[in-house]
Amino acid sequence: MLNPNAAGLDLHKEEIWVCPGGFQDNHEPEVKTFGTLTGELRKLVAYLKEKKVTAVAMEATGIYWIPVFEMLKNEGFDTCLVNARNIKGVKGRPKSDYADCVWIS
Template identity: 40%
Template sequence: MEAILENCCLDVHRDTVVACLLTGNLEGRPKKEIRTFSTMSKGLHELEAWLQAASCTHVAMESTGVYWKPVYHVLEESCEIRLANAQCIKNVTGRKTDISDAE
């Protein structure tokens, strides 16, 4: 199996997308960078440019509601996207935040 060094998880909402980008090598801990983008076209293209600048080609996000669709359509040409069913993702105990969802 191929190890993917640059990947990103997205927590998509109506107005924002929280992105957690992991980069690094296999010898150490990955570097984590978290950013929030607007779900308007300009914000989604800024997200795409940020991912491309980091050489990130693999993205995962929950397929909740309809909010994921515009994100998917903007990123589908530049990234390999994995949609996760929200019911299959283990709930994290404790306080839930957008950042913890993206991580």
């Protein structure tokens, strides 16, 4: 694990899948979803702070990442956008929104 205080986000037009890091062996990763409107983004920020997350990596197609990225950056998170092509091309990895945010985290 490179950063136990990192979270992975899989972004869509109306939904954000979030997995805070700090995995433990034999425990299911925690995954939560949020909406994409401003009130939901504020809840996302509060949730990440509650989980002691300091860094966020996110994957999105299109432009859906921009308001999320800006809000997280303005709130002091170390934020980066990852290339969806690099994540989706891994052989043998299951493909779902849940699996994507866990993989990114």
